Amino acid sequence: MSSTTLGASSAHRTQPPLLVAGPLAWMRANLFNSWLSTAVTLALIYILARAGIGFVDWAFINAVWSVPISAQGVIDPTDCRNIKGVGACWAVIGDKWRFILFGRYPFDEQWRAGVCIALFIALFVVSAMRRFWRKELALIWIGTLFVIGVLMWGGVLGMNFVPHDTWGGLPMTLILATFGLALAFPLAVFVALGRRATTLPAVRYLCIVYIELVRGVPLISVLFMASVMFPLFMPVGLNPDKLLRAQLGIILFGAAYLAEVIRGGLQALPKGQYEAADALGLTYWQKMRLIILPQALRMVIPPMVNNFIGSFKDTSLVLIIGIFDLLTAAKVALAEPAWQGYSTEVYLVLAVIYFIFCYSMSRYSRGLEAEFGRSVRR
Amino acid sequence: MSQAVATDRPPAISLDKVNKWFGALHVLRDVTLNVAHGERVVVCGPSGSGKSTLIRCINRLESHQEGRIVVDGTELTDDLRALDTIRREVGMVFQSFNLFPHLTILENCSLAPIWVRKMPKDEAEALAMEFLTRVKIPEQAKKYPGQLSGGQQQRVAIARALCMRPKIMLFDEPTSALDPEMIKEVLDVMIELANSGMTMVCVTHEMGFARQVADRVVFMDRGEIVESGTPHEMFETPQTDRLKLFLSQILRGH
Ligand SMILES: Nc1ncnc2c1ncn2[C@@H]1O[C@H](COP(=O)(O)OP(=O)(O)OP(=O)(O)O)[C@@H](O)[C@H]1O
Ligand SMILES: [Mg+2]
Numbered sequence: 001m002s003s004t005t006l007g008a009s010s011a012h013r014t015q016p017p018l019l020v021a022g023p024l025a026w027m028r029a030n031l032f033n034s035w036l037s038t039a040v041t042l043a044l045i046y047i048l049a050r051a052g053i054g055f056v057d058w059a060f061i062n063a064v065w066s067v068p069i070s071a072q073g074v075i076d077p078t079d080c081r082n083i084k085g086v087g088a089c090w091a092v093i094g095d096k097w098r099f100i101l102f103g104r105y106p107f108d109e110q111w112r113a114g115v116c117i118a119l120f121i122a123l124f125v126v127s128a129m130r131r132f133w134r135k136e137l138a139l140i141w142i143g144t145l146f147v148i149g150v151l152m153w154g155g156v157l158g159m160n161f162v163p164h165d166t167w168g169g170l171p172m173t174l175i176l177a178t179f180g181l182a183l184a185f186p187l188a189v190f191v192a193l194g195r196r197a198t199t200l201p202a203v204r205y206l207c208i209v210y211i212e213l214v215r216g217v218p219l220i221s222v223l224f225m226a227s228v229m230f231p232l233f234m235p236v237g238l239n240p241d242k243l244l245r246a247q248l249g250i251i252l253f254g255a256a257y258l259a260e261v262i263r264g265g266l267q268a269l270p271k272g273q274y275e276a277a278d279a280l281g282l283t284y285w286q287k288m289r290l291i292i293l294p295q296a297l298r299m300v301i302p303p304m305v306n307n308f309i310g311s312f313k314d315t316s317l318v319l320i321i322g323i324f325d326l327l328t329a330a331k332v333a334l335a336e337p338a339w340q341g342y343s344t345e346v347y348l349v350l351a352v353i354y355f356i357f358c359y360s361m362s363r364y365s366r367g368l369e370a371e372f373g374r375s376v377r378r
Numbered sequence: 379m380s381q382a383v384a385t386d387r388p389p390a391i392s393l394d395k396v397n398k399w400f401g402a403l404h405v406l407r408d409v410t411l412n413v414a415h416g417e418r419v420v421v422c423g424p425s426g427s428g429k430s431t432l433i434r435c436i437n438r439l440e441s442h443q444e445g446r447i448v449v450d451g452t453e454l455t456d457d458l459r460a461l462d463t464i465r466r467e468v469g470m471v472f473q474s475f476n477l478f479p480h481l482t483i484l485e486n487c488s489l490a491p492i493w494v495r496k497m498p499k500d501e502a503e504a505l506a507m508e509f510l511t512r513v514k515i516p517e518q519a520k521k522y523p524g525q526l527s528g529g530q531q532q533r534v535a536i537a538r539a540l541c542m543r544p545k546i547m548l549f550d551e552p553t554s555a556l557d558p559e560m561i562k563e564v565l566d567v568m569i570e571l572a573n574s575g576m577t578m579v580c581v582t583h584e585m586g587f588a589r590q591v592a593d594r595v596v597f598m599d600r601g602e603i604v605e606s607g608t609p610h611e612m613f614e615t616p617q618t619d620r621l622k623l624f625l626s627q628i629l630r631g632h
Binding site for chain 2 (some may be wrong): 082092270272275276277278279280281282286290291295348
């Protein structure tokens with residue numbers, strides 16, 4: 001209301017006095033406010049410093065970055081053997097990174113899978129920007145996913161056909177996660193609404209049974225069921241592909257959890273919002289689309305992103321049914337005799353890749369939350 | 379005061395021996411009430427007497443279990459088409475405003491005309507501005523509800539309901555969530571609306587408002603209509619002990 005007067009009066013002291021705020025004051029207040037906390041702080045600093053120095057020694061100072069390869073292409077990992085336990089052997093990454101990233105995708109065609117990774121990331125970045133939140137975004141998604149399909153499969157435009165049981169690595173993880181999230185989300189919205197549809201008891205019980213069934217079993221068993229048991233029930237010849245079945249399992253699994261989160265948002269919304277929409281004569285779907293869901297979904301962004309992060313990492317469980325995702329590719333790479341025993345280095349790299357994706361989601365949701373918080377409270 | 383009331387036409391709202399239970403709780407007992415077109419009815423009564431339930435039955439935010447409710451010639455049943463018709467004709471203003479916090483004031487007001495009346499967007503926005511001007515806050519159109527005072531929000535809520543051009547307006551204690559200094563600005567809007575000939579059913583304890591605009595005051599207690607009459611009859615010569623007790627409590631409260 002009176003931002004001008006506020007601005008004028010605060011212009012005199014834009015900087016808080018020293019030692020009331022600022023890092024020094026913060027440290028004094030939180031880390032050194034008594035001799036006990038000073039002792040704990042110093043002990044922790046010592047432990048962290050030791051661990052940090054140890055890690056730097058291992059990862060950088062003593063590390064082996066490459067090993068000689070003979071003219072016949074035989075790797076000689078003797079250097080790595082000699083420093084095992086003292087230094088990291090990054091040579092394994094240098095030798096195997098393309099296999100880890102792309103799995104068994106034909107070596108000469110791997111640029112296609114690489115372009116797909118870039119396309120996925122571009123798609124995420126574009127979707128994250130609010131200025132692209134328009135109807136056209138759905139078209140962008142369909143278009144991009146189509147291009148990704150064409151690139152991965154090939155068989156047109158002079159690209160060799162690559163059957164999808166040879167896909168693998170990061171593109172596979174991104175495919176499983178992206179379709180998993182993109183299709184689980186709308187399904188979850190419908191299930192959450194169905195679960196609250198008191199006037200349609202059949203729909204309601206169906207949704208409850210679905211949610212409770214899925215929540216009652218671990219994802220591993222859903223995947224096993226999808227890959228081993230499901231084909232037993234299907235007539236011969238009508239047997240959807242293993243990857244498709246695993247993808248369906250991931251979607252159905254993720255949607256059940258997401259539905260419960262969304263239901264929480266629907267319940268948290270004041271009853272008055274539903275009543276005001278009803279009193280204005282909006283239909284059920286208008287009420288949900290225009291009034292209820294926009295508010296309910298904003299409310300549950302943090303737990304939803306929490307779910308997204310969880311299901312992103314859960315895609316790695318397809319390892320157990322032999323789908324070649326990032327984790328499977330890494331495991332297979334490590335099975336090579338020359339590189340046995342260097343799993344730490346490989347898993348560290350995998351952890352960094354997963355961390356980049358998950359942490360970006362987390363940061364993004366925090367930003368979104370703040371932005372929505374502003375627009376509602378304003 | 380009741381010269382504008384059309385008594386020759388069928389009533390705008392007609393409740394005939396309406397009964398409603400919440401579980402085992404009998405909240406409306408044989409309620410019979412007719413409201414003529416253009417009539418202004420004020421409903422009062424102690425807390426929990428069923429006033430809100432009564433007016434929420436009129437636009438079927440609550441459903442009744444026995445009896446008949448006919449609104450503007452349409453009987454309220456489980457039929458969805460009847461429900462659609464009623465909700466277009468009946469506007470409602472709530473105690474807690476219930477504006478949509480994620481939409482601007484203008485969007486709050488133009489939403490229902492656009493989606494329910496299928497009005498083009500610019501036409502709906504012009505209409506919204508017209509009613510926002512009538513409730514004297516056109517300058518707030520681009521703001522969000524959270525930026526407005528309670529009194530302003532309630533005036534927006536009235537404008538939002540009026541944008542559907544309803545024949546009947548229901549008010550459920552529209553001023554009781556407001557600070558005293560804001561009550562008048564809302565009551566002024568309601569008085570102006572009453573003077574324009576709108577059919578109104580209003581739950582309120584604002585006796586001054588009742589005296590000034592009501593054609594009839596209805597007193598409810600424990601789910602029954604105990605007494606009804608002109609404001610003058612009701613406040614000067616109450617017949618039942620329950621109304622006398624209620625009035626003495628209200629007056630002491632002021
Ligand atoms: N949804 C509901 N479920 C169960 N009981 C309810 C419900 N709504 C209202 N009641 C009960 O019905 C009775 C009448 O409620 P109502 O809200 O109509 O009273 P009121 O006259 O509007 O009271 P107040 O002045 O406090 O608003 C009360 O005893 C209340 O507790
Ligand atoms: Mg009430």
